[in-house]
Amino acid sequence: MPIITLPDGSTQQFDEAVSVMQVAQGIGEGLARATVAGRVNGRLVDASDLITKDSSLELVTMRDEDGVNIMRHSSAHLLGHALKQMYPDVKMAIGPVVENGFYYDIEMEHKITPDDLKQIEKRMLALAKTKYPVIKKMLSREEAVATFEARDEDYKLELIRDLPNETEFGFYFHEEYVDMCVGPHLPHMGFVKALKLTHIAGAYWRGNSDNTMLQRIYGVAFSDKQALKDYLLMMEEAEKRDHRKLGKTLDLFHLQDVSPGMAFWHPKGTTLYRVVEEYMRAQLIQNDYEEIRTPLIMDRSLWEKSGHWDKFKDNMFTTETDNRDYAVKPMNCPGHIQVFNRHLHSYRDLPIRIAEFGLVHRNEPSGTLHGLMRVRSFTQDDAHIFCTEEQIKAEVQACIDLVFETYADFGFDQIAIKFSTRPEQRVGADDVWDMAEAALEETLKDANLDYVLQPGEGAFYGPKIEFQLKDCIGRVWQCGTIQLDFSMTQAERLNAVYIGKDNEKHHPVMIHRAILGSLERFVGILIEHYEGKFPTWLAPTQCVIVSISEVHTKYVAEMSKNLKKHGFRVESDLRNEKVGFKIREHTMQRVPYILVVGDQEMENGTVNVRARGGENLGSFTFSELVDLFTTDIGKLGRVSA
RNA sequence: GCCGAAAUAGCACAACUGGUAGUGCAACUGAUUUGUAAUCAGUAGGUUGUUGGUUCAAGUCCAAUUUUCGGCACCA
Numbered sequence A: 001m002p003i004i005t006l007p008d009g010s011t012q013q014f015d016e017a018v019s020v021m022q023v024a025q026g027i028g029e030g031l032a033r034a035t036v037a038g039r040v041n042g043r044l045v046d047a048s049d050l051i052t053k054d055s056s057l058e059l060v061t062m063r064d065e066d067g068v069n070i071m072r073h074s075s076a077h078l079l080g081h082a083l084k085q086m087y088p089d090v091k092m093a094i095g096p097v098v099e100n101g102f103y104y105d106i107e108m109e110h111k112i113t114p115d116d117l118k119q120i121e122k123r124m125l126a127l128a129k130t131k132y133p134v135i136k137k138m139l140s141r142e143e144a145v146a147t148f149e150a151r152d153e154d155y156k157l158e159l160i161r162d163l164p165n166e167t168e169f170g171f172y173f174h175e176e177y178v179d180m181c182v183g184p185h186l187p188h189m190g191f192v193k194a195l196k197l198t199h200i201a202g203a204y205w206r207g208n209s210d211n212t213m214l215q216r217i218y219g220v221a222f223s224d225k226q227a228l229k230d231y232l233l234m235m236e237e238a239e240k241r242d243h244r245k246l247g248k249t250l251d252l253f254h255l256q257d258v259s260p261g262m263a264f265w266h267p268k269g270t271t272l273y274r275v276v277e278e279y280m281r282a283q284l285i286q287n288d289y290e291e292i293r294t295p296l297i298m299d300r301s302l303w304e305k306s307g308h309w310d311k312f313k314d315n316m317f318t319t320e321t322d323n324r325d326y327a328v329k330p331m332n333c334p335g336h337i338q339v340f341n342r343h344l345h346s347y348r349d350l351p352i353r354i355a356e357f358g359l360v361h362r363n364e365p366s367g368t369l370h371g372l373m374r375v376r377s378f379t380q381d382d383a384h385i386f387c388t389e390e391q392i393k394a395e396v397q398a399c400i401d402l403v404f405e406t407y408a409d410f411g412f413d414q415i416a417i418k419f420s421t422r423p424e425q426r427v428g429a430d431d432v433w434d435m436a437e438a439a440l441e442e443t444l445k446d447a448n449l450d451y452v453l454q455p456g457e458g459a460f461y462g463p464k465i466e467f468q469l470k471d472c473i474g475r476v477w478q479c480g481t482i483q484l485d486f487s488m489t490q491a492e493r494l495n496a497v498y499i500g501k502d503n504e505k506h507h508p509v510m511i512h513r514a515i516l517g518s519l520e521r522f523v524g525i526l527i528e529h530y531e532g533k534f535p536t537w538l539a540p541t542q543c544v545i546v547s548i549s550e551v552h553t554k555y556v557a558e559m560s561k562n563l564k565k566h567g568f569r570v571e572s573d574l575r576n577e578k579v580g581f582k583i584r585e586h587t588m589q590r591v592p593y594i595l596v597v598g599d600q601e602m603e604n605g606t607v608n609v610r611a612r613g614g615e616n617l618g619s620f621t622f623s624e625l626v627d628l629f630t631t632d633i634g635k636l637g638r639v640s641a
Numbered sequence B: 001g002c003c004g005a006a007a008u009a010g011c012a013c014a015a016c017u018g019g020u021a022g023u024g025c026a027a028c029u030g031a032u033u034u035g036u037a038a039u040c041a042g043u044a045g046g047u048u049g050u051u052g053g054u055u056c057a058a059g060u061c062c063a064a065u066u067u068u069c070g071g072c073a074c075c076a
Helices: A020-027 A029-034 A065-086 A114-129 A141-150 A154-161 A225-240 A243-249 A267-286 A300-306 A308-315 A333-340 A389-409 A430-446 A519-530 A550-565 A579-588 A599-604 A622-634
Strands: A003-005 A011-013 A035-040 A043-046 A055-061 A101-107 A134-140 A168-174 A177-180 A194-204 A213-222 A297-299 A318-321 A324-328 A352-361 A377-387 A416-420 A452-454 A464-470 A476-485 A509-518 A543-547 A570-573 A593-597 A606-611 A616-621
Touching: A020 A029, A020 A035, A020 A055, A029 A035, A029 A055, A035 A065, A055 A065, A065 A101, A065 A114, A065 A168, A065 A177, A065 A194, A065 A213, A101 A194, A114 A194, A114 A213, A134 A141, A141 A154, A141 A168, A141 A177, A154 A177, A194 A225, A213 A225, A243 A519, A267 A352, A267 A377, A267 A389, A267 A509, A267 A519, A297 A300, A300 A308, A300 A324, A300 A333, A333 A352, A333 A377, A333 A509, A377 A389, A377 A519, A389 A430, A389 A464, A389 A476, A389 A509, A416 A430, A430 A464, A430 A476, A476 A519, A509 A519, A543 A550, A543 A579, A550 A570, A550 A593, A550 A599, A550 A622, A570 A579, A579 A593, A593 A599, A599 A606, A606 A622, A616 A622
Parallel strands: A003 A055, A416 A452, A543 A570, A543 A593
Antiparallel strands: A003 A011, A035 A043, A035 A055, A101 A213, A134 A168, A168 A177, A194 A213, A297 A324, A318 A324, A352 A377, A377 A509, A416 A464, A464 A476, A476 A509, A593 A606, A606 A616
16 A cells, blocks of 8 residues: 655555556646656666555656666667667667666677668657557576577577576566666657767777677767757767867878877977976976986886886887887876985985876887877876875865866866776785875865766775866867876886885885876867967967058058067068958957057057957057067956955 | 778869769969959960779779778777
8 A cells, every 4th residue: 555755745555556547648738758767766767667565656757867868778679679670680788878868788790880870760650659668577597598599699598697696587578679778768669869979989898808799879869859959959069179180170280191190389389388388397496396308219228127028018119229129208207206215315315206207108009199198109298206295185185176176277177087097907015005095085085076986996006196178069078187106116127226214225205296187188189178269378379460552561561570479479471461350360360369450559659459259359469469468468368356 | 990981183072884084162374452251354274093904995894902981899
């Protein structure tokens, strides 16, 4: 005799077990039609599921994000339904929900083409339009196995085998198609209205590169057609921000197949890169770091000793001369320890913070390269802090503060934090790892920061905190990192030493830290973040002086010279073109300020200022102009002053 | 590295089933001396990523290779 409590606090009593849908029908026909699933005592269940005891119940509709995700999940089944009709030999693997949609991994002879995708999508929508009911049945292990054996679903059978303790399996029947799933799913397919298959890709079975490669079909699905349209429009807008595209149109950098994964920086891109680097250099000085430079190529034995060779030799560039093997540095830490060890240190010297804009090379697998985001040659704003165990927390805290301050100056406030612990392949004893992990985690907790734990994802020498930023279409890129390392400084590794209070030799703790991470990647993210409309302090060209006719040439030259004296990045446009034409070009190049100079301005000793975005700020004298620029540049990229 | 797709002038793209590689913008030259998102006219520009093959004939078909794109795996 279940008593059901609804979200408004009202209760309903039933004589016997009742399904979610029946309760919905009792409340109203319209609500029943809209019901996708139920949330019973906080747990999502199918609309057909029976409630047997006293429970709270919320009806889940497509207005609920959970409802939309259920529809997405059922859309994956729908994809299976359509595929099986069109390609009877297809074997289904897994089909989960992802952000905005779903995918299904499948195996079959025929390689799906983009054209096929359209046909499959058409079939899916036609099937959905019939609003056929989805019927759920719980099957015993034997029945489940028999069902999939009859259908040659090898992958599904493997999934069942891997759940040895499970006695019952949820099966969802979509007309002649059947899929196994914990659910919940739609009561009928009429809820699927706004769906698009987006792309095909390869994916390893169970995410393991030793396994077969399957075909993965990605799709997106939304509650209604407008939401789908909005999403597709948003993706189009996002593509316009792509740093690879803007890198070309704004003449910032290019990539060329003579050097895959290594950027050629053009003058404008170099300026942008340099401003970022100089900002970081100023931060180093403020925060008591010492900047150094170390060799690009070092003897292989050093990398063997550090442990990098063992783990990463396949990804290291090497060279050989005079019968010696060298490796191009993939990290800066071994070099920094050489500089630390140039003389004996006292405990009084610690912490010692050694920084380098370190150019590193990593032979990343060819398939991973991606514009400036994943490259083979990049500069890290790297630093290593040598300190005592007592100093760890204060130093890590200072690093975290610096990360947030720096990101804020660049206009980022959405930052995800990950905390990664010991991996399987690692150096160092477990009690040392215990200590290192505890130190990092405590600092995160003390700072009241939300973070996601990633067990087993740490570096081979220590646990790490990672700071991640999103690119324009939601891909997440790691930028900053703070890693704790008790191993590299030990005698059997690179043997960094200081003399303690006890007059004995000790090995310092080393904190590896980078704020921006890879300068290349960070610049790429900046390009996308600002859509190339950089705040004035970053803009490669801060203003262009545009002459109206030839008679103004000299005045423009003088104005340009004076602005450059103040350190502004100025270009002049003296071309024999109409003003409208010149303004159009510089606007498209996203220059923050266009200064127009004609007879009037020359007479009054002023310039007419047009701000990016088209606003005319009016006439400015030279000193007013300097004030305007100085104030603007001083704001850096901060969202609020 | 794996799966799939793509590569044509500086850029964006075209060239039906194999039959003389085009268009727009940019560039260059000339005219125009111009007031806030495109002045007009002309000129030049390509061994169709590379190598090999099929064919009377290849941008187009086949093979290899390089790079790029979308994912997957990887990411010190």
